[in-house]
Amino acid sequence: MLSITFTFLGLMLYVGPDQILPFTSALAAVGGAIMIFWRQVKGAARRMFGLFRKQ
Amino acid sequence: MLPEPSHGGESRVTAGAVIALALWTGLVVGYVEIADFGMQFLMGLYAERSRDAVWMVPTFYATLFLVVGLILIPAARLAWLSWQTVAGFFAGLGTLLVLLLFPWLHWLASIVLAVGVGTSIARLSPDWMPMVKRFVHRTLPWLGLSVGVLALTTFGWHAFRERRLMASRPPAERGAPNVLLLILDTVRAANMSLYGFARRTTPELEHFAEGGTTFERAFSAASWTTPSHASMFTGQWPINLNVTWRDPLGSRWPTLAEVLRAHGYATAGFVANEVYAGWGSGLMRGFERYDDYPLSLWSAVKGTAVFQVIYPHVRNVVGPRLGGLPLLWRLKLPVTSRHRSGDRINRAFRDWLDETRPSPFFAFLNFMDAHGPYTTSESFRNRYREPGMRGLSEADWKRVRRQPVSHAKAWPREAFYDGSIAYLDSQLGELFRELDRRRLLENTLIIVTADHGEEFAEHGLMDHGNSLYRLSVHVPLVIRFSGHVPAGRRITAPVSLRNLAATVLELVNVNRSALPGRSLTRFWSGGDATPDTIVNGIVKVDNQPAWYPVSQGDLNSVAFDGWRYIRNEGTGAEELFDFEHDVLERWNLVGSTKADSLLPKYRAALAAVNEPASKPRLARR
Numbered sequence: 223m224l225s226i227t228f229t230f231l232g233l234m235l236y237v238g239p240d241q242i243l244p245f246t247s248a249l250a251a252v253g254g255a256i257m258i259f260w261r262q263v264k265g266a267a268r269r270m271f272g273l274f275r276k277q
Numbered sequence: 278m279l280p281e282p283s284h285g286g287e288s289r290v291t292a293g294a295v296i297a298l299a300l301w302t303g304l305v306v307g308y309v310e311i312a313d314f315g316m317q318f319l320m321g322l323y324a325e326r327s328r329d330a331v332w333m334v335p336t337f338y339a340t341l342f343l344v345v346g347l348i349l350i351p352a353a354r355l356a357w358l359s360w361q362t363v364a365g366f367f368a369g370l371g372t373l374l375v376l377l378l379f380p381w382l383h384w385l386a387s388i389v390l391a392v393g394v395g396t397s398i399a400r401l402s403p404d405w406m407p408m409v410k411r412f413v414h415r416t417l418p419w420l421g422l423s424v425g426v427l428a429l430t431t432f433g434w435h436a437f438r439e440r441r442l443m444a445s446r447p448p449a450e451r452g453a454p455n456v457l458l459l460i461l462d463t464v465r466a467a468n469m470s471l472y473g474f475a476r477r478t479t480p481e482l483e484h485f486a487e488g489g490t491t492f493e494r495a496f497s498a499a500s501w502t503t504p505s506h507a508s509m510f511t512g513q514w515p516i517n518l519n520v521t522w523r524d525p526l527g528s529r530w531p532t533l534a535e536v537l538r539a540h541g542y543a544t545a546g547f548v549a550n551e552v553y554a555g556w557g558s559g560l561m562r563g564f565e566r567y568d569d570y571p572l573s574l575w576s577a578v579k580g581t582a583v584f585q586v587i588y589p590h591v592r593n594v595v596g597p598r599l600g601g602l603p604l605l606w607r608l609k610l611p612v613t614s615r616h617r618s619g620d621r622i623n624r625a626f627r628d629w630l631d632e633t634r635p636s637p638f639f640a641f642l643n644f645m646d647a648h649g650p651y652t653t654s655e656s657f658r659n660r661y662r663e664p665g666m667r668g669l670s671e672a673d674w675k676r677v678r679r680q681p682v683s684h685a686k687a688w689p690r691e692a693f694y695d696g697s698i699a700y701l702d703s704q705l706g707e708l709f710r711e712l713d714r715r716r717l718l719e720n721t722l723i724i725v726t727a728d729h730g731e732e733f734a735e736h737g738l739m740d741h742g743n744s745l746y747r748l749s750v751h752v753p754l755v756i757r758f759s760g761h762v763p764a765g766r767r768i769t770a771p772v773s774l775r776n777l778a779a780t781v782l783e784l785v786n787v788n789r790s791a792l793p794g795r796s797l798t799r800f801w802s803g804g805d806a807t808p809d810t811i812v813n814g815i816v817k818v819d820n821q822p823a824w825y826p827v828s829q830g831d832l833n834s835v836a837f838d839g840w841r842y843i844r845n846e847g848t849g850a851e852e853l854f855d856f857e858h859d860v861l862e863r864w865n866l867v868g869s870t871k872a873d874s875l876l877p878k879y880r881a882a883l884a885a886v887n888e889p890a891s892k893p894r895l896a897r898r
Contacts, residue, residue: 257393
């Protein structure tokens, strides 16, 4: 497990922050937005799920 | 006294609970940052913080959150904020500060994620709050206690380490001379009046040099701090050291401090370049006392991610406006890269002499006043500033050094650099007078040199460490030792600082074979006075502008018999310069008939020099 972590960290260091910044930032922003609008996201998911079940 | 946890689903905000939560969040944020620091250390990277950061950083964050908490208490009461909202606010703020540690997150994304975490906590059911309060209440004393224990352990370790090393030091030979190595970080020979520069930047050093030998063409082994110091300390060429911007000096090669200590020398280092010559650089080995990061509020604050990320922006926005405010016009916000001044390095050395009365001693002083952004006192900094010349802010300096610039645009910056050298020279004068007052000047071998030079767009580059051009490796070298080194002599033969360790051992008559290199004493003792072969090398970097030569591959160079050859190992690009006449290295002769006949010889020489004993590519400390 530790070696996997270190390999991953090594890869991150090798790739460099500038290269992965757009990807990680987008991921973090989406995660943050989901948390902020959790109720709406949950409601929308429920509605969609209900729609599928009706069909 | 901590507040008692409330029971049931009650979510009223009490001052005690807010303070407890603020302190708790601050300590947790501090420990997360320390975990990141520990990770860097375990991975063998430069530890860019003081050893005291382990307790200073959590203390700083606890204080910061406490202040925020104290501001929040009346606001929470006035606005009838719920306990969940306050907890959400601290959680969001704490998350944001932790996310600042990640260079691969855009600050806007960090804010969105932190707000998300804060909102989620604030939305928790009031039924959860008693449990949260209870948890904070129970764990806070332990967190606080752990900071105290860490502080005591760190202090104890410093003292224990120094005492253990002093106690295990063997007795020295009677009358053994002292050794004082003064390294002027980033001072190039070309800007010193000692070497004929038009501005009178080094009058003190000129006076000092009258009593010793001056080397007119001394070259450092690398164009940045750590590999250059490492080569001076070990007598090794950079290729064998494997020192990079990520890898500090390993324990493979013995150092000058270790050898001298083994012969009874009290050893101490006083370092202004905290990161690249501090404890994390691996240069500390062999020193009983290593004074790098001062124990101060500034040092504590400077080591935190919140400061490093946010403060430069705050300074850029607030700093210029302070001048226009009444009463505050004298207030100057310190630059981020502020370091200990020459005056303070001298004082630390004097205090050590007074405290331990070492005899004999080997002391190493690293002065950083001439390093960008050239932040010496105003009177010196502006000494050569001409009318109409714009000031040089830290932001300007950081921006300009990453862009290709013309010499015409760069030269005004040289005025600030020259002023900084003049300050450094004044501090050397103070130090020499102090040594004379203590009657140490006679029985001390004193070496004044620099670890590398600086470029002012002579090749479109600013700063150092990004190329191997001559101005970034041609450094001053003065050796003075009454009765052992000729006074008032100037040596024109090219010499390498790699041979400094061997020279010191020869002059103080200590185990000459312990470190490699050719002693420079040969220039006055009737030995083989042939010049040194000058070898320089730096390792490729990944996080610098792509147009830097060093971003494209390892750089190596060799100079002898009147020519200097530079090779980029990444691109295979070659440069050949007339070492005797083209001191600015303006005319690359590769492609000429002359070069065609010379290149095979220099390629072979570089290949031979750079063939390491065994490649320690993965060596760690």
